[in-house]
Amino acid sequence: MHSLRWIWTYMREYKKGVFVGFLLVLIVAGLNMLNPYFSGRIVDDVIYGGDMPLLWVLIGFMIAVTMVKTVIRYSFQLLFERISQQIVFTIRKQLYERLNELDFRFYDRTKTGDIMARMTGDMEAVRHFTAWTTYMIVENAAVLLFAILFMFSIHAPLTLAMLAVTPVIGFFAYRMSSEVRPTFSEIRAQFARLNSVVQENISGNRVVKAFAKEEYEIDKFSAENNAFKEKNIQSARVWEKYLPVLDSLAGVLLVVMILAGGWMVIRGSLTIGELVIFNSLIWALNNPMRMAGWLINDVQRFIASAEKIEDLLNEQPAIRRQEQKKAAASTDCSVQFEDVTFQYEDEPVLSNITFGVKPGQTVAIVGPTGAGKSTIVNLLCRFYDADSGDVIVEGANVKEWDVRSLRKHTAMVMQDIFLFSDTIEGNIAYGVPDAAIERIQDAAVKAEAHGFISKLPEGYDTIIGERGVGLSGGQRQRISLARALLKDAPILILDDTTSAVDLETEMRIQRTLQSVLREKTCFIIAHRISSVKEADLILVLEHGRIVERGRHEDLLKRKGRYYNVFKNQFGDFDGHQIGKEVM
Amino acid sequence: MARNKFNVDEELESTFDINQLKRMVGYLQPFKTKIFFTVFLMLVASGAALSGPYLIKVAIDDKIPNGDVGGLALLAGFYLAAITVTGICLKYRIRMMSQIGQSVILELRKDLFSHLQTLSFSYYDSRPHGKILVRVVNYVNSLSDLLSNGIINVITDLFSVLVIIGFMLAIDVKLTLAALAGFPFLIGFIFLIKNAQRKAWQQLSNKQSNMNAYIHESVNGMKVTQAFAREKENEQIFYEVSDSYRSAWLRGVKIQFSLWPVIENISVITVSFVYVTGIFWLNGSVTAGELVAFIGYIWMFWQPLANIGNFYNAIINAMAYLERIFETIDEQPSIQNAPDAKILPPVKGSVQFDDVVFGYEGEKVILDQMNFTVKPGETIALVGATGSGKTTIVSLLSRFYDTNSGAVKVDGTDIKTVTLSSLRSQMGVMLQDPFIFSGTIMDNIRYGRLDATDEEVVAASKAVQAHSFICEMENGYETEVNERGTRLSSGQRQLISFARALLADPKILILDEATSSIDTETELALQKGLEQLLAGRTSFIIAHRLSTIQNATRIFVIDGGEIVEEGTHNELMNQRGAYAKLYQSQRRALQVG
Incomplete structure (x- = not known):
């Protein structure tokens, strides 16, 4: 419930769109009931009744209804996709901003792979929920409600008899819901571990190769990869336990209808025509109940991921931006x-x-x-x-x-040099993104980096790999120094x-730095x-x-x-x- | 070497290729029997489900009018049995679906990951790491549904379509042809949007990759970002990157969703066509009963057909990911074992460079005709300005790169003729940029030799003077550090990485700026321990600090990719060449004023 309330705070922003969307969903749910009706009329009135002119009218209706229905459906699907993308965009933006705010203590204890899992896999679960699960729930609930109301209006006792099954369905649905939830939490936790092991392997590829530890890495990865498979299968075991039960219980509705309905007809409290109408509506009861299990899965999957995203969003930096304070x-x-x-x-x-x-x-x-x-x-x-x-x-x-x-x-040259996979120019200008190339070169000259940069085939436009791979330690230090000098902070x-620069260069740097x-x-x-x-x-x-x-x-x-x-x-x-x- | 960055889409070299689909199907091969058994169960289940309407018809037409309560109960019993069968089939199907799907994902990911282990530095250096990560983790995950549900459904649907066509043909051939009239339009439409859809999805996978790369780099470079107070600019870039992802997504679904309405309209028009033609032929070649039955089938016929259309749709989408996955698996490692590579026997430690010429991919030559021989047990110091080629020499020795010409020999054997793992496992390399894995400090050091005992790990740490600071941490060797190793100072990371290299007990030891961030006193203490450790090993030391260099057996002064001077400290001092100059300048630097 908590996660649903949380996501609602985002959906509320698009209240109008969501409302229109749900309305369109309801219209389509209603229109869905029309074509079987037209089809029935064709059989009864045209084929058996011989009313030829009616055929064209009914066909016209059928095609028109389908067109309208598909157009509406297409529109609300896109509408929900758009809203969902907006929401996902907003959450991602907030996550990113939060990541920028969080202090070193957070980064000291959090793995990159874990953050990546939240920004990708968990966001995907939120996307799926907002784009699809929400309207599917509404659509199925609406169809179910329509059908129940309609049935009630025809014959309340039979409707009640049929609905007697629903508490049992509710019971199993509830059981499934609480049993499947921890499995989704485990899947997403394992997903984060998988992410981490792959991420570290990629970042540490030099060490892996230097120590010829490829086999070990594959073993380490396989353990997480296998566990990921196992966790998924574990979750599927819960589905396997409940989904068939829910599906069969939905089928029991039909049994109840035959038995109770038939008995009522025989007793004379129900007409055979009414029973036929019940029969034509039974899909509207059946399908939503069949879907219930799958939708519960989706909701629980969403909750498992939403909790992790919320955790990150609620992570409080000990050191906060305080805009009102001294500048x-x-x-x-x-x-x-x-x-x-x-x-x-x-x-x-x-x-x-x-x-x-x-x-x-x-x-x-x-x-x-x-x-x-x-x-x-x-x-x-x-x-x-x-x-x-x-x-x-x-x-x-x-x-x-x-x-x-x-x-x-302050301008700082850190001990642990991090350069971005960008051009050298972009790296030096990191603190002053709009700096003129002359200033950038000037900073590079002061840091004794201009010489080797100019010798590169593409000079300042050379793209350097993540962490500056491809450059020697000394070269990286000098680019990082130029980056700090360009910032020109007091x-x-x-x-x-x-430390990694040779002595002669270091002495030159010291002279220019004086x-x-x-x-x-x-x-x-x-x-x-x-x-x-x-x-x-x-x-x-x-x-x-x-x-x-x-x-x-x-x-x-x-x-x-x-x-x-x-x-x-x-x-x-x-x-x-x-x-x-x-x- | 053209490098890629986060906001540049990666070009795809391969074009649409049916073989990639075949390759994917290849992953399903081991589950052939399971798949067919599941499909069989699905058919049984749909057969059981189909009995429902029939039972009701019997009830309404026959049992109820006759007041046959017993018969009614029997029908209900039948139907109960039918839904039990359906339930069992469904249970089995869910089990198979998750097993098959998850196993294929497992295998595919494993192949991808294992292949990545064979790829050389240049692969990792030429693109943001986030773009590799997204392939192994997210792209593979995207295929999961298609490979489990999708495949089973489509086979079942194909069967149903065939069975229904069979029934329809049995009733009336002309009507069947009428019912199929819409089919070509459907295929036409699918082909019409195929290219646009494929492009849209490729675009999407690119944008996803870009976004992931940016997030990844932002997280790893957060310290710098905060130090430079550049959060606002980065946020702006991130909005742009994630906005392109959003647009690409919406473009993709706009095309994808258009398929379903088209199918539904075509199907309704086709059904209408059948009504009209059927009624037109009525009482001629078609009876009313036949027509009604036929109409019942035709509604059932379009549903699986639509599903197949959707499956095709999903395949096109998945292709965008599959292409990338297979592209990576097909990437040839630039360094690989020769076909007849032998295992390098235990190394004595002589190293030889014979006329070695080397330049990084397409760039100018760095080493030109380099020759030298190192005897087992020698300690060689490489001295020279940054960028002079020192790291290149040791990289060639570990065969991180291959020479353009000439040979690097260990114990007289050309290293190109032996397996990479037998070569590298006998070398200890300490890289300029120490990488710390997440886990305990113990595990990090043990990485050098996995079967080392705790005592051996501690001994190695003591030798490199890391023991005392490790013991000061709250859990000692069991203290958890993360993969960026932020808790540790650079010097501490170097010491850990040093201990790791020593633990590997290599015959050839390479220290590339191994002590640059370590203070002089620790380094001095370190050297005492080192002297014993270096004994009996051939070692190459790259350093700028002369104190580290002085004790070497020989010193190579490298300049412009050549060895310009060579000899012991004293010999070189007497030569009064480049080394002596370097030495003097360092000495002057220490003097006040």
């Missing part, structure tokens, strides 16, 4: 972290992080893998909310910012931006000392705590962690000698 004001971006603590599940990631950056300064964050470096910048862009403490940008807590405007204020975040960095508040996460030594403030992070802070020279003098890292990297060169040189 970008100045370009003077100061950033402050005040006693910030952050946990992931039960794992503490950041503890008591406090530091401040003045506009135009550069902060570098160094530290071991998993120390929480990326988390700091993720909190700054508000991809997560801190558990306690405040992150303050431009004097305002990030929670008071409109999220989108905060993010427009806060620039470089998270391990040049002028950019001076204009912006900048965060640099890196492992190479060479990338961070110019920073105004270097934070050394370990297990989520800042263990050292200061400028390069200060930190060296301290002979702590930073000094060790430095020494290690220097150790590559002739060790102490250079170390002394620097001191």
